[in-house]
Amino acid sequence: MAESVSDAALVERFPWVQIDHDNKHLFRGWLDRRLLIQRCQDCGRFQHPPKPICPACWSSRIEPTPVSGRGVVHLAMFLRQGAPAPGVDYEKGPHPVVTVELEEQPGLRFTSTVVDAPLADIRIGLPVELAWIDRYGAPFPAFRPRAGER
Amino acid sequence: MAAASARSGAARYPIRDQIAIVGLGSTEFSRDAGGRSPASLACEASIAAIHDAGLSKADIDGVVGVLEPGAPRANQMAALLELPNVTHHGGPMPVAMFGLIDAMTAIFSGQCDTVLLYYAFTRLPWNSRSAAQDPFRRYVMMGGGTAKPPMPESMDPSAAYTAWASRYIHEFGAKREDFGRIALNMRANALRNPKAVMRTPLSMEQYLAARMIRDPLCMLDMDVPVDGADAFILTTTERAKRMTKNPVVVHAATAGMVGRNDEDQLPSLARHGQHVVVESLRARGELWLDDVDVFFPYDGFSIITLGWIENMGYCKPGGAGRFMQEHWDEKSGRVLIDGRVPMNPHGGSLSEGASRGTGHLREAVTQLRGEAGARQVENARTALIGCGGFFFNSQGAILRRI
Numbered sequence: 001m002a003e004s005v006s007d008a009a010l011v012e013r014f015p016w017v018q019i020d021h022d023n024k025h026l027f028r029g030w031l032d033r034r035l036l037i038q039r040c041q042d043c044g045r046f047q048h049p050p051k052p053i054c055p056a057c058w059s060s061r062i063e064p065t066p067v068s069g070r071g072v073v074h075l076a077m078f079l080r081q082g083a084p085a086p087g088v089d090y091e092k093g094p095h096p097v098v099t100v101e102l103e104e105q106p107g108l109r110f111t112s113t114v115v116d117a118p119l120a121d122i123r124i125g126l127p128v129e130l131a132w133i134d135r136y137g138a139p140f141p142a143f144r145p146r147a148g149e150r
Numbered sequence: 151m152a153a154a155s156a157r158s159g160a161a162r163y164p165i166r167d168q169i170a171i172v173g174l175g176s177t178e179f180s181r182d183a184g185g186r187s188p189a190s191l192a193c194e195a196s197i198a199a200i201h202d203a204g205l206s207k208a209d210i211d212g213v214v215g216v217l218e219p220g221a222p223r224a225n226q227m228a229a230l231l232e233l234p235n236v237t238h239h240g241g242p243m244p245v246a247m248f249g250l251i252d253a254m255t256a257i258f259s260g261q262c263d264t265v266l267l268y269y270a271f272t273r274l275p276w277n278s279r280s281a282a283q284d285p286f287r288r289y290v291m292m293g294g295g296t297a298k299p300p301m302p303e304s305m306d307p308s309a310a311y312t313a314w315a316s317r318y319i320h321e322f323g324a325k326r327e328d329f330g331r332i333a334l335n336m337r338a339n340a341l342r343n344p345k346a347v348m349r350t351p352l353s354m355e356q357y358l359a360a361r362m363i364r365d366p367l368c369m370l371d372m373d374v375p376v377d378g379a380d381a382f383i384l385t386t387t388e389r390a391k392r393m394t395k396n397p398v399v400v401h402a403a404t405a406g407m408v409g410r411n412d413e414d415q416l417p418s419l420a421r422h423g424q425h426v427v428v429e430s431l432r433a434r435g436e437l438w439l440d441d442v443d444v445f446f447p448y449d450g451f452s453i454i455t456l457g458w459i460e461n462m463g464y465c466k467p468g469g470a471g472r473f474m475q476e477h478w479d480e481k482s483g484r485v486l487i488d489g490r491v492p493m494n495p496h497g498g499s500l501s502e503g504a505s506r507g508t509g510h511l512r513e514a515v516t517q518l519r520g521e522a523g524a525r526q527v528e529n530a531r532t533a534l535i536g537c538g539g540f541f542f543n544s545q546g547a548i549l550r551r552i
């Protein structure tokens with residue numbers, strides 16, 4: 001399990017993100033292909049992106065908590081140009097970027113891309129689930145349409 | 151808690167009408183200033199503004215420079231101009247009204263009497279091929295931050311506006327033409343502004359055929375990066391009345407933000423920074439839409455403008471497209487609200503250039519002074535500015551002639 005990965009090794013696994021003490025759990029989770037979202041142990045609220053406290057009740061007792069990764073597309077755009085990444089070829093076609101509202105809590109959202117779906121199927125309201133892909137040799141959480149619910 | 155959240159109706163606002171803008175200076179905006187630094191552009195605009203106010207070095211005791219990438223910091227500006235007696239200096243974040251508000255509050259509180267407020271813009275290396283080839287621009291980073299390369303799945307503010315545009319289309323069934331009318335309005339206005347960078351007429355056919363950048367938005371939904379600078383001189387209204395015949399005062403100005411302002415976590419299109427701005431302006435000011443002669447909704451992205459039209463209360467949520475159709479002046483190819491009130495008569499960020507709101511502020515003052523030439527709105531007395539977008543930089547101001 002990635003708990004044993006040192007902070008220094010974690011930074012080396014994800015040279016393309018800014019890792020700090022507030023978000024390191026998120027990326028350790030990626031190494032285990034688990035999506036860990038902070039949850040307040042006092043008021044129960046999930047929050048993302050990671051923060052050092054619970055903005056709702058100001059508790060510091062926040063715990064990285066596995067979530068299902070299931071949700072519904074809330075925002076959807078298609079990049080014709082953008083930042084480079086392995087496996088992203090803007091010449092071949094638009095790269096979808098979606099913000100998914102996770103089923104654990106209204107308004108709790110996670111932004112990534114969608115795989116295994118024709119572009120025409122990717123739209124607001126689409127039910128999705130997690131699909132781990134590879135990005136620079138490390139796991140990266142993406143989404144795909146939920147089977148049978150397309 | 152109860153007392154703080156009990157705010158309703160009129161707010162305590164002793165600064166209302168107490169600060170005036172008495173000087174304007176601006177460079178040409180261009181897609182390539184050619185061999186000039188942002189500091190050089192800032193100097194040109196600042197010196198012009200100080201001269202416009204009829205002042206000299208020793209009169210400027212406050213310097214506020216918004217932290218645009220590459221722009222000189224306030225202390226550097228004071229050194230560039232060798233200002234001898236500076237008692238207040240600051241560097242607020244973009245966009246424009248943060249600087250205005252900092253300058254106002256510094257004067258009103260007595261930290262200084264007269265502020266030079268300046269903004270300088272430089273195209274970043276990824277804005278254009280020529281900018282990328284300029285070795286001196288290589289180290290100019292947005293926000294001055296670290297050099298981690300962005301990911302395609304990033305929700306930086308510019309991508310996030312496109313994402314929320316998708317939500318707007320989903321919720322209201324908006325058409326591309328609704329966005330296109332924003333672009334057409336700005337272009338038609340820019341045709342009359344010699345400072346504007348985009349001065350060729352634009353048709354709806356051309357808008358619809360423009361290159362998509364991030365669906366659902368195309369190139370003409372996004373502002374045009376420019377090199378250029380704007381500067382303003384502010385002082386007390388009392389002093390302004392002695393200095394000039396046509397002082398323009400800030401009736402009210404405000405920022406507005408909700409707690410959940412991470413771009414992809416915004417509560418909804420029905421609750422974000424613009425709504426807080428409007429509530430604040432209404433509580434702090436005594437003038438509103440019926441008083442407004444010229445309207446300045448920010449247009450860094452067309453979706454932001456649709457938001458301002460609706461959230462200011464010109465029409466209901468989702469109604470901006472229809473509102474523009476109903477108030478479209480066929481003859482001039484632009485919006486004239488009730489046949490009278492134009493929207494960004496200078497051409498806005500979409501067509502004058504991406505000045506992140508300083509063009510809106512400069513044009514508001516120019517119109518209220520009655521110095522807008524061919525663009526002049528007859529007898530303009532009150533201007534309403536909705537600046538910035540949905541997340542952390544929503545702002546507003548009401549300016550008026552006294």
Ligand SMILES: [Zn+2]
Pocket residue numbers: 040041042043044045054055056057058059
């Ligand atoms: Zn809590």
